[in-house]
Amino acid sequence: MKAKTLLFVIAVCLCVLPASVYGTSDIRVHARFLTDRMAFELHLNTNQYNDLYEINYDFFTGISPYMARMAIADAVATDLYYHYLDIRNDDLRWVLSNAEYARFIALDYFFRPVYVAGGVCRLRVYTVYSDRNLFHFAPPRHYLTYRGGHCRTHFGGESYYRKAYPVRYRHPVYAHARPARPATPKPRMRPHSNPGFRFTPADNRRPGAARPSKPQSGKPQVSRPGRPNHPGQIAPGVSKPGKPQVQRKPDARRNNPAEKKSRVRSARDSRQSGRTAGARRM
Numbered sequence: 001m002k003a004k005t006l007l008f009v010i011a012v013c014l015c016v017l018p019a020s021v022y023g024t025s026d027i028r029v030h031a032r033f034l035t036d037r038m039a040f041e042l043h044l045n046t047n048q049y050n051d052l053y054e055i056n057y058d059f060f061t062g063i064s065p066y067m068a069r070m071a072i073a074d075a076v077a078t079d080l081y082y083h084y085l086d087i088r089n090d091d092l093r094w095v096l097s098n099a100e101y102a103r104f105i106a107l108d109y110f111f112r113p114v115y116v117a118g119g120v121c122r123l124r125v126y127t128v129y130s131d132r133n134l135f136h137f138a139p140p141r142h143y144l145t146y147r148g149g150h151c152r153t154h155f156g157g158e159s160y161y162r163k164a165y166p167v168r169y170r171h172p173v174y175a176h177a178r179p180a181r182p183a184t185p186k187p188r189m190r191p192h193s194n195p196g197f198r199f200t201p202a203d204n205r206r207p208g209a210a211r212p213s214k215p216q217s218g219k220p221q222v223s224r225p226g227r228p229n230h231p232g233q234i235a236p237g238v239s240k241p242g243k244p245q246v247q248r249k250p251d252a253r254r255n256n257p258a259e260k261k262s263r264v265r266s267a268r269d270s271r272q273s274g275r276t277a278g279a280r281r282m
Contacts, residue, residue, distance in 0.1 A: 030054040053140040059088040101174035
């Protein structure tokens with residue numbers, strides 16, 4: 001009972017401390033708690049429970065040197081974290097059955113166990129299960145003796161559990177494994193109204209200026225320079241001024257009746273005198 005209480009106090013203290021202080025005993029506590037909850041929810045057998053503890057222990061051991069840098073969003077440390085996480089999740093494919101692994105992926109606090117909040121690395125499983133003193137299973141058989149003997153560094157980068165798969169497990173292997181790192185959404189670009197090339201007019205007209213009219217069919221219209229103006233020549237586009245109109249005064253004699261009769265009489269006398277002279281010649 002005292003040992004469980006001591007482990008509980010250590011877990012509570014470590015869940016709010018920077019990850020750089022994690023030691024071997026801390027890794028054992030986190031690996032056991034995570035393994036216990038995974039075995040409970042996924043309904044694993046004893047062999048799976050023991051192998052799962054080794055895989056979780058190797059995972060926490062691999063990321064422990066980089067946890068403090070992960071907490072400050074260091075890019076290199078974050079890449080290494082996802083590298084070890086992908087190794088862990090790949091090892092689990094050979095321990096969990098097809099249905100168990102599909103369930104494992106659907107639970108983010110199992111699939112991606114570590115997150116950063118307030119400059120501290122934390123375990124998601126602690127946010128789901130608040131009672132850190134409760135364990136559904138006894139400690140794994142090699143809880144105090146395992147020190148990473150089955151990690152990939154001892155097998156040339158290959159998975160130990162893949163080699164042991166045909167002997168220990170015979171279930172179908174999950175074949176649709178995917179990286180644990182969430183995909184970064186790409187920024188949506190606004191489509192251009194004209195994705196082609198833009199050509200500048202030869203006359204360098206400003207936007208909005210009137211476009212020149214197209215020439216009629218036939219010979220192209222070519223503008224020619226105008227000739228110099230000669231004296232008396234009117235420039236093109238200028239109307240020639242007309243002569244000034246002079247208003248005549250009315251003739252008083254034309255409207256006088258007596259004067260009009262005199263003109264009629266004179267004209268009649270002239271015609272009669274002309275006839276008389278003609279008769280004499282004959």
